[in-house]
Amino acid sequence: MNKKIIFNGIILILFLSFNSLNAQDEEKKSNQDFELEIEAEYRYFYDDAAFNNQKQHFPSIAFTPEYSINWNKGYETLNVTGFFRLDVDDERTHWDIRELYYQKAKNKWELNIGLKKVYWGVAESNHLVDIINQTDAVESFDGEDKLGQPMVQFTYTTNKIGSFDFFYLPYHRKRTFSGEKGRLRFPLVIDKDDLTYESAAEEWRQDVAFRWKHYFGAFDVGLTHFYGNGREPLFTFDQLGNINAFYPVINQTGLDLQITHNAFLWKLESIYRSAKAQDFFAMVAGLEFTFSNIDGNGLDIGLLGEYLYDERDELALNALQNDVFFGSRIAFNDTQDTSILIGGISDLESSSKIFSIEATRRFGSSWTAEVEARIFSNIDVNEFILSNFREDSFLRFSISKYF
Amino acid sequence: MKKIVFILTVLITLGIQAQTPEELGLQIAKAAEQADLGFNSSTVNLKMTLKNKNGQTSERSLTTKTLELTEDGDKSLIVFNSPKDVKGTSTLTFTHKVGSDDQWLFLPSIKRVKRISSNNKSGPFVGSEFAYEDLSSQEVEKYTYKFIEAKGSLVVVEQDPVDPKSGYTRRLVTYNKDKGYRFEKVEFYDRKNALLKTLLYSNYKTYKNKFWRAGTFTMKNHQSNKETILEFSDYNFDVDLSEEDFTQAALQRIGG
Numbered sequence: 001m002n003k004k005i006i007f008n009g010i011i012l013i014l015f016l017s018f019n020s021l022n023a024q025d026e027e028k029k030s031n032q033d034f035e036l037e038i039e040a041e042y043r044y045f046y047d048d049a050a051f052n053n054q055k056q057h058f059p060s061i062a063f064t065p066e067y068s069i070n071w072n073k074g075y076e077t078l079n080v081t082g083f084f085r086l087d088v089d090d091e092r093t094h095w096d097i098r099e100l101y102y103q104k105a106k107n108k109w110e111l112n113i114g115l116k117k118v119y120w121g122v123a124e125s126n127h128l129v130d131i132i133n134q135t136d137a138v139e140s141f142d143g144e145d146k147l148g149q150p151m152v153q154f155t156y157t158t159n160k161i162g163s164f165d166f167f168y169l170p171y172h173r174k175r176t177f178s179g180e181k182g183r184l185r186f187p188l189v190i191d192k193d194d195l196t197y198e199s200a201a202e203e204w205r206q207d208v209a210f211r212w213k214h215y216f217g218a219f220d221v222g223l224t225h226f227y228g229n230g231r232e233p234l235f236t237f238d239q240l241g242n243i244n245a246f247y248p249v250i251n252q253t254g255l256d257l258q259i260t261h262n263a264f265l266w267k268l269e270s271i272y273r274s275a276k277a278q279d280f281f282a283m284v285a286g287l288e289f290t291f292s293n294i295d296g297n298g299l300d301i302g303l304l305g306e307y308l309y310d311e312r313d314e315l316a317l318n319a320l321q322n323d324v325f326f327g328s329r330i331a332f333n334d335t336q337d338t339s340i341l342i343g344g345i346s347d348l349e350s351s352s353k354i355f356s357i358e359a360t361r362r363f364g365s366s367w368t369a370e371v372e373a374r375i376f377s378n379i380d381v382n383e384f385i386l387s388n389f390r391e392d393s394f395l396r397f398s399i400s401k402y403f
Numbered sequence: 404m405k406k407i408v409f410i411l412t413v414l415i416t417l418g419i420q421a422q423t424p425e426e427l428g429l430q431i432a433k434a435a436e437q438a439d440l441g442f443n444s445s446t447v448n449l450k451m452t453l454k455n456k457n458g459q460t461s462e463r464s465l466t467t468k469t470l471e472l473t474e475d476g477d478k479s480l481i482v483f484n485s486p487k488d489v490k491g492t493s494t495l496t497f498t499h500k501v502g503s504d505d506q507w508l509f510l511p512s513i514k515r516v517k518r519i520s521s522n523n524k525s526g527p528f529v530g531s532e533f534a535y536e537d538l539s540s541q542e543v544e545k546y547t548y549k550f551i552e553a554k555g556s557l558v559v560v561e562q563d564p565v566d567p568k569s570g571y572t573r574r575l576v577t578y579n580k581d582k583g584y585r586f587e588k589v590e591f592y593d594r595k596n597a598l599l600k601t602l603l604y605s606n607y608k609t610y611k612n613k614f615w616r617a618g619t620f621t622m623k624n625h626q627s628n629k630e631t632i633l634e635f636s637d638y639n640f641d642v643d644l645s646e647e648d649f650t651q652a653a654l655q656r657i658g659g
Binding site: 035037068073074077079103105107108110117118119121122144146155157159163213215220258260262263264265290292293296297298300333334335336337362365366368400402403 | 453455461462485486487488489490503505513514515516517518519520522523525526527529530570627642645646647650651652653656657659
């Protein structure tokens with residue numbers, strides 16, 4: 001990311017913060033907090049690589065420092081979260097400012113200025129509606145890690161008609177792809193700087209987004225619209241087979257809905273995205289049912305089922321065009337917060353399947369351990385995107401220490 | 404209100420059974436609710452110590468904000484401060500006098516707000532001996548009542564949960580009628596009507612000359628021999644919170 005914008009952003013936020021600090025003599029009392037997570041990770045891809053120079057063993061270390069200070073009875077805050085990872089794959093060795101924002105809340109409104117992370121949506125197997133932040137694609141396979149997004153966010157919460165979020169997004173961040181040594185890539189190594197923009201303003205295109213969110217009784221509903229540089233690059237091919245990849249200007253309207261009824265959660269996310277090169281509809285719909293406290297000792301077993309549809313068909317970047325997801329979330333509710341998430345996605349039109357397991361547990365008061373496996377099974381060679389990952393099943397172990 | 408208490412006191416001391424035990428029990432529960440009316444809002448820090456049967460302990464710390472509402476149940480925000488890996492995890496709960504509560508969970512690692520089912524009343528709260536229903540707002544409508552006995556200033560009332568999803572057949576609550584009907588002890592009977600847990604309240608203090616708050620809750624599970632101790636500190640009844648401090652935006656703010 002452009003160093004200049006980060007620098008200017010920091011200056012602006014610090015300026016705003018100190019201004020506010022000085023203006024609040026009577027509420028001088030501030031609370032500060034610093035925390036550091038150090039994570040040691042080892043990923044092992046047990047199949048021989050599909051492409052030249054790809055490695056099998058990926059030891060890695062990551063640092064996540066967090067600092068926050070709040071004052072004015074907690075109604076004003078400065079939050080900072082950094083991130084740095086050192087990895088065998090040069091592209092996965094990366095740093096980011098996940099968060100660096102000033103926040104002020106007053107009565108019904110809230111203002112956020114700076115780099116921030118915003119999550120939208122209700123589904124588990126795919127996150128369609130969520131579009132504010134660029135995905136940190138080298139960090140994890142599930143797409144839940146995000147890059148900090150520069151923004152001005154204004155939120156207004158009403159008593160009767162829900163909350164309204166307005167976003168001004170002055171800068172676009174490109175997605176990073178695995179490097180030559182890395183797995184989960186295409187035969188051709190994609191350098192993120194080679195990707196261009198449809199917009200002449202490129203990453204400086206001034207983007208906007210809006211969200212309305214409300215709940216009534218068992219219903220939680222969100223309506224969103226985004227207009228700007230897409231977060232997913234669009235891949236097109238000419239007759240010679242050359243790839244042209246770029247970030248299109250998109251309009252995306254999203255709906256997310258959850259009905260919470262007894263032990264059932266019914267979920268729906270859908271989007272309609274339009275760009276000059278491509279218009280499409282996509283959705284994920286499903287349910288989650290939890291058998292709680294089965295053994296009288298706190299054991300919860302949740303069952304998840306979701307159907308995924310994407311009109312882009314095989315061009316869908318995440319390859320979830322007509323698939324079903326089944327999963328189970330097992331929470332022991334013990335003092336170590338042990339939990340396991342098992343899942344499988346199956347393509348309804350081909351043999352392709354992806355299985356996953358994620359298990360976490362705390363040790364002592366400041367250590368956690370995580371085990372993850374992603375298994376690509378019977379991947380159809382005709383899958384445009386997924387076939388590249390057919391040898392990329394992996395096991396991941398990580399241990400984190402919190403200071 | 405004072406009149407009811409007076410009549411009750413007279414009835415109990417004279418041992419006159421002018422009312423059924425059910426009516427008397429309900430009156431006592433209402434008197435306790437009445438005595439705690441008008442606190443408006445409060446914040447408190449909480450240290451939770453979990454002891455297993457071998458005496459090994461682990462700790463959690465939380466901050467709770469509560470907003471008193473009279474027409475419907477209270478609203479509350481709970482945020483975890485430790486262990487550090489769950490720091491910032493927070494919940495927003497809208498208690499309802501009738502029907503299930505509305506509850507949202509904020510996961511700070513991915514900044515996700517998730518509406519969660521409040522179906523799981525009997526399950527343990529973060530591995531402790533407190534079930535979710537033990538920590539939720541105590542609304543009169545959530546139980547039916549039966550007066551059992553009075554010993555000096557202590558009054559024992561049986562409370563049967565209305566919700567069939569409760570983990571209990573009944574609770575035996577000991578009130579102290581001379582101290583604003585504060586709770587002194589609760590005994591919990593499981594679905595087989597066997598004694599499951601005993602909760603003792605101690606280190607009481609009054610705030611604003613009216614509101615009794617225990618500094619320590621000790622919950623002992625007689626079946627598993629595990630124990631959880633809650634220690635409350637920095638009670639603040641002057642925070643002057645409003646509904647705007649109990650929204651999903653506020654839930655995200657408190658979790659960072």
